[in-house]
Amino acid sequence: MADLMVTQKAAAQRQITYREAVAEGIAREMRRDPAVVCLGEDIGEAGGVFKTTAGLFKEFGPGRVWDTPISEQAIVGAAMGAAMTGMRPVAEIMFSDFLACCWDYLANEIPKVRYMTGGQVTVPLVVRTANGGGLGFGAQHSQATENWAFTVPGLKIAAPSTPADVIGMMASAIRCDDPVIFFEHKGLFASKGDPAPPDHVVELGKAAVVREGADITLVALASMVPVALAAAERLAREGIDAEVVDLRCLVPLDVSTVLASLGRTSRLTIVEENPYQGGWGATLVSVVADEGFGLLDAPVRRVAGECVPLPFADALEERVIPTVDKVVTAVRELSAY
Amino acid sequence: MVTRDELLTLYEQMAVIRRTEKAAHDLFLSGLVKGTTHLAAGHEAIAVGASAALREDDYVFATYRGHHHALARGATPEECLAELMSRATGLCKAKGGSMHLTKASAGMLGSYAIVGAHLPMAVGAAWSARLRGTDQLAVAFFGDGATNIGAFHEALNLAAVWKLPVLFICENNLYMEYTAIADVTAVPRPAADRAPAYGIPGEVVDGNDVVLVQEAVDRLARRARAGDGPALLEAETYRHYGHSRADPATYRPAEEVERWLKHDPLDLARGRLAEMGVPEEELTSIDERATAVVRAAAEAAKAAPAPDPAEALTDVWADGGAAWRT
Numbered sequence: 001m002a003d004l005m006v007t008q009k010a011a012a013q014r015q016i017t018y019r020e021a022v023a024e025g026i027a028r029e030m031r032r033d034p035a036v037v038c039l040g041e042d043i044g045e046a047g048g049v050f051k052t053t054a055g056l057f058k059e060f061g062p063g064r065v066w067d068t069p070i071s072e073q074a075i076v077g078a079a080m081g082a083a084m085t086g087m088r089p090v091a092e093i094m095f096s097d098f099l100a101c102c103w104d105y106l107a108n109e110i111p112k113v114r115y116m117t118g119g120q121v122t123v124p125l126v127v128r129t130a131n132g133g134g135l136g137f138g139a140q141h142s143q144a145t146e147n148w149a150f151t152v153p154g155l156k157i158a159a160p161s162t163p164a165d166v167i168g169m170m171a172s173a174i175r176c177d178d179p180v181i182f183f184e185h186k187g188l189f190a191s192k193g194d195p196a197p198p199d200h201v202v203e204l205g206k207a208a209v210v211r212e213g214a215d216i217t218l219v220a221l222a223s224m225v226p227v228a229l230a231a232a233e234r235l236a237r238e239g240i241d242a243e244v245v246d247l248r249c250l251v252p253l254d255v256s257t258v259l260a261s262l263g264r265t266s267r268l269t270i271v272e273e274n275p276y277q278g279g280w281g282a283t284l285v286s287v288v289a290d291e292g293f294g295l296l297d298a299p300v301r302r303v304a305g306e307c308v309p310l311p312f313a314d315a316l317e318e319r320v321i322p323t324v325d326k327v328v329t330a331v332r333e334l335s336a337y
Numbered sequence: 338m339v340t341r342d343e344l345l346t347l348y349e350q351m352a353v354i355r356r357t358e359k360a361a362h363d364l365f366l367s368g369l370v371k372g373t374t375h376l377a378a379g380h381e382a383i384a385v386g387a388s389a390a391l392r393e394d395d396y397v398f399a400t401y402r403g404h405h406h407a408l409a410r411g412a413t414p415e416e417c418l419a420e421l422m423s424r425a426t427g428l429c430k431a432k433g434g435s436m437h438l439t440k441a442s443a444g445m446l447g448s449y450a451i452v453g454a455h456l457p458m459a460v461g462a463a464w465s466a467r468l469r470g471t472d473q474l475a476v477a478f479f480g481d482g483a484t485n486i487g488a489f490h491e492a493l494n495l496a497a498v499w500k501l502p503v504l505f506i507c508e509n510n511l512y513m514e515y516t517a518i519a520d521v522t523a524v525p526r527p528a529a530d531r532a533p534a535y536g537i538p539g540e541v542v543d544g545n546d547v548v549l550v551q552e553a554v555d556r557l558a559r560r561a562r563a564g565d566g567p568a569l570l571e572a573e574t575y576r577h578y579g580h581s582r583a584d585p586a587t588y589r590p591a592e593e594v595e596r597w598l599k600h601d602p603l604d605l606a607r608g609r610l611a612e613m614g615v616p617e618e619e620l621t622s623i624d625e626r627a628t629a630v631v632r633a634a635a636e637a638a639k640a641a642p643a644p645d646p647a648e649a650l651t652d653v654w655a656d657g658g659a660a661w662r663t
Binding site: 037063066068069071073074076077078079080081082083084085086087089104105108109111113114115116117118119120121122124153154176177178205251252253254255256257287 | 396398427428429430431432433434437439440441442446447449451454455456457458459460461462463464465466468469475487488491492494495498499651652653654655656657659660661662663
């Protein structure tokens with residue numbers, strides 16, 4: 001028994017947090033490729049306000065980890081110019097809400113320059129940002145903003161849910177010759193998971209079936225993956241066997257994995273933190289209606305955020321974003337259909 | 338000081354640009370150029386003078402009024418006019434149009450139609466040069482209107498604090514679209530007056546005198562390459578046409594227009610060449626050559642095919658495609 005406890009403790013120690021995985025993922029690429037450089041507010045000696053760049057300044061120095069003024073347009077605009085001229089910049093926009101401050105670059109400049117120059121220019125950059133709610137930061141520091149980016153052709157969108165995926169997808173994002181918006185969920189920073197093996201790479205646009213099941217497919221992203229998994233465990237006790245798909249990326253969108261799962265389960269619930277209005281789930285549902293209608297034995301459900309700004313108090317925030325209870329209720333209703 | 342032969346070359350470049358703009362204007366009126374154009378006739382000395390002071394491996398970022406920069410950096414009149422006329426042979430495969438002329442292979446990294454957006458990009462290109470250990474320079478050309486955009490201020494501050502080799506060159510043509518810049522700006526020199534706030538040099542030059550522009554850019558470029566950081570040059574000039582094709586520019590006082598038309602960049606260069614002893618016939622033959630080049634370019638562009646509609650779904654991603662899903 002004592003031996004087992006020691007083994008379990010050692011295994012737990014080997015686990016890493018999501019926040020450590022961010023720095024580890026960046027560091028691996030910086031060691032591999034001297035063209036990778038970081039810029040952002042407080043990312044240097046301070047290690048980032050979320051400590052997601054801890055250790056980078058010490059290892060790589062001020063020549064590769066650059067502290068910027070609070071100038072989101074300059075951060076992302078300069079990253080674009082550097083990416084166009086031979087570098088692979090990784091820019092941090094501290095909270096994803098602040099993407100609005102540099103929205104011109106994300107909506108008008110970065111995703112369009114390759115197209116409107118007839119393919120003359122490539123923009124291999126990563127914009128990292130802390131996304132989402134659950135921590136009581138109020139309406140201007142809590143939004144799940146991945147849908148903003150999802151409306152713009154020309155941006156790839158990654159949103160990992162586990163530390164290993166953070167590392168593997170960071171490798172893909174930084175190596176990608178296209179611009180990638182990398183959403184790190186601030187509600188997951190303290191969560192732990194298995195470490196990533198050396199050279200771990202997770203291809204962008206590949207969803208993962210993180211729990212197999214026969215009765216219903218739950219599709220979730222980022223912080224909603226653990227919510228969907230917890231709901232699946234509760235539902236299992238009621239005899240409902242849910243399959244959980246972690247979408248991992250919005251662009252490229254892995255429609256194939258979702259349709260294949262539906263082929264096994266014939267029922268679909270999408271769990272998304274962002275407001276129902278305009279959410280990515282609506283696009284996924286429209287593809288399913290278009291191409292997978294024959295697979296469905298029931299209507300689809302979207303458990304999404306309410307269409308209000310994120311409120312401050314826990315009780316109010318819980319009312320607004322999806323919870324395990326809300327997912328369980330939705331699935332129960334759908335299973336009885 | 339510029340030599341006779343160098344100035345003759347600069348004059349010929351300006352003559353070609355002036356005629357290309359006239360051709361764009363005529364083609365628009367005859368229905369062969371759709372959308373809009375923002376002609377730079379009157380601004381030629383800035384693009385040509387600055388380009389003469391730059392190296393081939395330097396980076397240039399321009400605005401929607403950027404025909405002259407593309408041409409000065411090596412784009413041909415034919416590929417520019419073909420782009421304006423939506424032909425497959427256009428500079429950007431007819432995906433960009435007048436406002437986005439780009440020739441990356443010549444260091445012309447784009448024309449951007451959101452006012453002021455490209456200034457931080459130029460800062461990034463200069464940062465990249467520093468990171469890669471080269472002494473390349475980045476230049477952002479922009480209008481007076483851009484000086485009231487947030488990105489202008491963010492770019493100047495970042496360039497100054499990181500001491501990057503970037504030149505900010507303002508083409509002050511006195512009008513922010515349809516409105517006099519003086520009516521909407523807190524300082525008389527919209528660009529140069531702001532430079533002290535960022536601790537960088539801010540100079541004013543006659544933007545219609547190609548020799549003065551070339552000298553100023555050469556001096557500031559040497560300084561930036563030596564590691565002394567960015568600078569801001571305000572080049573005073575005047576648009577011969579309105580803001581865009583829809584604008585007859587009737588809001589400009591007649592005497593102001595007349596005064597500036599008399600201060601034409603091509604005439605100024607001719608005056609300098611005459612002082613150097615260049616005979617009138619030599620200049621006339623340059624003019625005739627420029628006219629012939631642009632006429633042939635327009636005819637070739639007219640004869641070029643429209644793009645294949647399948648091209649609409651290429652060039653979003655680095656692999657050439659546009660797929661957003663599996």
